[in-house]
Amino acid sequence: MAKKSPDEVHPVKAFGWAASDPSGHLSPFSFSRRATGEEDVRFKVLYCGICHSDLHCIKNEWGFSTYPLLPGHEIAGEVTEVGSKVTKVKPGDKVGVGCLVGACHSCENCTADLENHCPQVIQTYNSIDVDGTMTYGGYSDHMVARERYIVRFPENMPLDAGAPLLCAGITVYSPMKYYGLSEPGMHIAVVGLGGLGHVAVKFAKAFGARVTVVSTSPKKEEEALKRLGADSFLVSTNMDQLKVKLIVPPNLRDLFQLQMKRGQNVV
Numbered sequence: 001m002a003k004k005s006p007d008e009v010h011p012v013k014a015f016g017w018a019a020s021d022p023s024g025h026l027s028p029f030s031f032s033r034r035a036t037g038e039e040d041v042r043f044k045v046l047y048c049g050i051c052h053s054d055l056h057c058i059k060n061e062w063g064f065s066t067y068p069l070l071p072g073h074e075i076a077g078e079v080t081e082v083g084s085k086v087t088k089v090k091p092g093d094k095v096g097v098g099c100l101v102g103a104c105h106s107c108e109n110c111t112a113d114l115e116n117h118c119p120q121v122i123q124t125y126n127s128i129d130v131d132g133t134m135t136y137g138g139y140s141d142h143m144v145a146r147e148r149y150i151v152r153f154p155e156n157m158p159l160d161a162g163a164p165l166l167c168a169g170i171t172v173y174s175p176m177k178y179y180g181l182s183e184p185g186m187h188i189a190v191v192g193l194g195g196l197g198h199v200a201v202k203f204a205k206a207f208g209a210r211v212t213v214v215s216t217s218p219k220k221e222e223e224a225l226k227r228l229g230a231d232s233f234l235v236s237t238n239m240d241q242l243k244v245k246l247i248v249p250p251n252l253r254d255l256f257q258l259q260m261k262r263g264q265n266v267v
Helices: 052-058 159-166 168-178 195-206 218-227 250-262
Strands: 012-018 027-033 040-048 075-082 094-097 100-102 142-146 187-191 210-215 232-235
Touching: 027 142, 040 159, 075 142, 075 159, 094 159, 100 142, 159 168, 159 195, 168 195, 187 195, 195 210, 210 218, 218 232
Parallel strands: 187 210, 210 232
Antiparallel strands: 012 027, 040 075, 040 142, 075 094
């Protein structure tokens, strides 16, 4: 039997932008999504962020990309249809989907609400779903996912700003909460003002911390201080500015040193 094309696998037609090879280019792509199951939420995609992971996957820089590959895992939009067992959202609600759309739901990690560590985790794209078909991401006109993996946004949340919270946002929010960096009155240094760094500044300020941004680029000072509300700015190549005592908790010291060596964000 001939293998079905992506637009014939499922009954609901869809359109997006996908990579067909490691060149880094995206092209128009017609495919299909499953019908709305009893635990599914279907929504119109209005915004989708660009994560550096998307770029790695598009170019197969991690070595496990399957083409055609339709990226995007910071997906935000408006609900158009829900399954009969869905209780969390209704048509018209603002929702989003992040990096995951499935897991086994029975292993130790899943029962501890740590599906991201499940050995059978199903990624939002470039992954095999429970029915054996390929998952496609948010660079598309609509999305369908199980209610468990749907995030409901407050009505007053701008979706263009909300979409990056589904990856970059939770990536910094989770460790800040875990390591006790959300207590008011702290002084937090954010090393690197990139995709994660700018969200870390916003969270830290929302937590009531004093924030210092450390960057290799002097050109980012205005953005850090005026746009994001940081309290101070240091250029990491200016040794006079860095003649300060950095207090790093013991449980973060190794991570801090490793990230500095890699030139990555440090919160």
